[in-house]
Amino acid sequence: MSGFIQVIINGVLIGGVYSLIAVGLNLIFGVMGIINFAHCDFLMLGMYFTYSLSTLFINMMSGAAVYGLIIPVAIIMFIIGVVFYITMIKPLIGRDIVSYVLLTVGLSYVIQNIAQIFWTASPVSINTTIKSQSIYLESVDLVFPLAKLIAFCIALVIVFAISYLLNKTDLGRAIRATSESTEVASYLGVNPGRSYLIAFGLGIMFAGIAGILLSPVYSIYPRIGTTFATTIFAIVVIGGLGQIKGAMLAGLLVGIVENIVGSYFALDLAPIAVFTLFILVMLLKPAGLFGSQTRKA
Amino acid sequence: MKINLKMMIPLIIFLLIFPTVASLVFPNVNNYVVLLMFNIIMYSTMGTAWYIIGGLARQISWAHAAFFAVGAYSTMIAYQRFGLTPWLGIVAGMGIAALLALIIGFASFKLHGVFFSLSTIAFGQIFYRFLHLFGEYTGGASGLIMRKSTESSFINLQFAKNDSYYYLLLAVFVITYIICKLVENSRIGYCLKAIKENEIAAESLGIKPYEIKLKAFIISAVLTSIVGSIFAVRFKFIDPASVASHDLAIRIGMTVIVGGLASTEGPIIGAFIMVPLLELTNAFFGNVLNGGLSQTLYGVVLVLIVIFMPNGVLSLIKSKTKRLKYGKNTLS
Numbered sequence: 001m002s003g004f005i006q007v008i009i010n011g012v013l014i015g016g017v018y019s020l021i022a023v024g025l026n027l028i029f030g031v032m033g034i035i036n037f038a039h040c041d042f043l044m045l046g047m048y049f050t051y052s053l054s055t056l057f058i059n060m061m062s063g064a065a066v067y068g069l070i071i072p073v074a075i076i077m078f079i080i081g082v083v084f085y086i087t088m089i090k091p092l093i094g095r096d097i098v099s100y101v102l103l104t105v106g107l108s109y110v111i112q113n114i115a116q117i118f119w120t121a122s123p124v125s126i127n128t129t130i131k132s133q134s135i136y137l138e139s140v141d142l143v144f145p146l147a148k149l150i151a152f153c154i155a156l157v158i159v160f161a162i163s164y165l166l167n168k169t170d171l172g173r174a175i176r177a178t179s180e181s182t183e184v185a186s187y188l189g190v191n192p193g194r195s196y197l198i199a200f201g202l203g204i205m206f207a208g209i210a211g212i213l214l215s216p217v218y219s220i221y222p223r224i225g226t227t228f229a230t231t232i233f234a235i236v237v238i239g240g241l242g243q244i245k246g247a248m249l250a251g252l253l254v255g256i257v258e259n260i261v262g263s264y265f266a267l268d269l270a271p272i273a274v275f276t277l278f279i280l281v282m283l284l285k286p287a288g289l290f291g292s293q294t295r296k297a
Numbered sequence: 298m299k300i301n302l303k304m305m306i307p308l309i310i311f312l313l314i315f316p317t318v319a320s321l322v323f324p325n326v327n328n329y330v331v332l333l334m335f336n337i338i339m340y341s342t343m344g345t346a347w348y349i350i351g352g353l354a355r356q357i358s359w360a361h362a363a364f365f366a367v368g369a370y371s372t373m374i375a376y377q378r379f380g381l382t383p384w385l386g387i388v389a390g391m392g393i394a395a396l397l398a399l400i401i402g403f404a405s406f407k408l409h410g411v412f413f414s415l416s417t418i419a420f421g422q423i424f425y426r427f428l429h430l431f432g433e434y435t436g437g438a439s440g441l442i443m444r445k446s447t448e449s450s451f452i453n454l455q456f457a458k459n460d461s462y463y464y465l466l467l468a469v470f471v472i473t474y475i476i477c478k479l480v481e482n483s484r485i486g487y488c489l490k491a492i493k494e495n496e497i498a499a500e501s502l503g504i505k506p507y508e509i510k511l512k513a514f515i516i517s518a519v520l521t522s523i524v525g526s527i528f529a530v531r532f533k534f535i536d537p538a539s540v541a542s543h544d545l546a547i548r549i550g551m552t553v554i555v556g557g558l559a560s561t562e563g564p565i566i567g568a569f570i571m572v573p574l575l576e577l578t579n580a581f582f583g584n585v586l587n588g589g590l591s592q593t594l595y596g597v598v599l600v601l602i603v604i605f606m607p608n609g610v611l612s613l614i615k616s617k618t619k620r621l622k623y624g625k626n627t628l629s
Contacts (some may be wrong), residue, residue, distance in 0.1 A: 088600065088604065092607075102551060102555070102603040103600055106598075106599030106602075107600060116588065117586040117590060268426050271426050272423050272430070276423065282416055283407055
């Protein structure tokens with residue numbers, strides 16, 4: 001029994017980080033209606049920034065100090081997101097959806113290979129003691145890997161913060177209005193361009209933060225983003241477009257499903273289970289498992 | 298039904314004489330040059346097949362690597378495991394691809410726009426994992442190798458000269474192109490175009506979008522699987538990463554989008570741009586800056602194309618010729 005609970009816990013812990021990435025993608029997808037094929041490459045960038053900054057301040061990087069990089073990396077990623085938005089996404093607004101596919105796929109190549117130029121193709125990992133530490137609860141025989149636990153908690157806090165921002169502030173209302181109808185929102189005095197900019201910047205920033213949180217867990221290489229990319233699309237749709245809480249719950253659900261199937265059946269079956277779930281949700285519950293409104297398109 | 302192949306005849310003649318010319322002009326590197334052209338024709342053919350569903354009906358599919366893999370694996374398994382002629386493998390591949398397209402389309406065409414695309418990504422990923430899961434037959438991640446035959450045999454599709462595979466592929470390309478044109482000018486083609494413009498309006502005119510799209514998807518899948526079969530007999534090695542990956546699926550669609558989604562020449566132009574571009578950047582910058590520069594340039598070109606040529610390279614060529622014909626004012 002405790003083995004099963006352990007599997008669930010592992011799923012929930014990784015699911016929390018999935019949630020954070022998915023919330024970022026959901027913001028962009030929900031507000032602008034574009035699939036960002038490069039999203040998880042920004043995650044990879046976040047990981048590399050963490051790596052480089054941590055090697056710069058090598059003495060600081062004992063224990064949990066790596067999480068101190070969240071703020072600088074988040075700021076860098078937000079700025080990168082804004083720059084990408086202004087230089088590349090903005091000129092394409094109003095175009096066919098196909099344009100965005102091409103653009104983000106092209107961007108994905110560019111980002112991956114620029115990373116390869118700067119950091120080479122060989123994997124690196126962050127030198128912190130935290131990755132080998134874990135909390136063992138003897139009474140219930142459960143292990144909590146510390147890095148994953150911290151990642152989960154920080155991800156959860158950020159997801160709640162963005163949820164608050166979207167629901168309780170004027171800026172959030174403007175973003176949500178834009179995602180429902182750009183036209184109507186602009187009649188009501190919302191500047192859709194500003195909503196797009198902030199949504200895109202925040203989306204990329206969350207991918208970057210997820211990168212920091214995952215950097216003590218995984219080794220880092222230029223193509224690591226592709227291992228997450230399709231799973232994150234699945235989470236966004238399972239949770240429901242424009243549903244921040246939906247994306248969060250779906251992230252946890254996918255984490256759990258992946259771990260149960262991967263541990264009890266076969267590792268290769270885990271993605272199959274996730275994508276089957278994804279297709280079933282699209283067909284049977286188009287608004288997403290946790291969505292309430294009907295889906296556009 | 299009349300199909301205008303006028304534009305294609307010079308191209309086909311060019312491709313037919315290409316290996317001969319190459320061996321005269323580049324006697325030292327002619328194998329490489331012919332291989333490059335082989336890849337261009339391969340992407341042209343896959344792109345043309347993809348165009349039937351992605352261009353005519355604007356249903357952007359990212360599942361086509363799966364159909365390519367079906368053809369490759371059927372041929373490889375038929376020949377290697379069961380000692381059957383690859384021709385049987387090709388036919389089996391076509392049948393399985395049709396069935397797979399039916400399954401994928403059955404579910405995915407209930408969805409529209411981006412959600413259709415996402416669904417095809419999911420099916421592509423599921424198929425990719427299945428290849429690993431049934432490693433007993435597919436060789437799993439390490440793939441399958443076809444033993445080299447010592448003698449040339451048309452029945453076993455084993456040729457001493459690589460040029461033979463080139464001509465085989467060229468034949469497949471011509472057939473695919475003609476089928477694509479036939480579909481475009483048939484009732485299905487007109488229905489597909491109506492669906493592209495406005496699915497609801499098309500439905501109100503008595504068109505059944507779901508069935509029409511499914512038919513087009515199956516035709517497209519079957520044609521793609523044939524290319525996969527040729528790939529397997531030509532290169533004699535396949536693994537999931539090279540024939541079934543998400544990357545390949547994206548590349549197939551991207552070739553067409555770069556060329557232009559508006560006409561059957563789009564995929565060909567796209568292939569003539571994208572394949573040499575990747576080759577050239579690899580050849581010149583393959584070892585520069587940790588090997589990252591070549592693909593960076595490739596990506597930059599993609600981004601530039603999408604920003605400055607919204608409807609693909611073809612639109613640029615077409616608008617130029619139009620301008621020459623009718624003066625500047627027609628371009629509004």
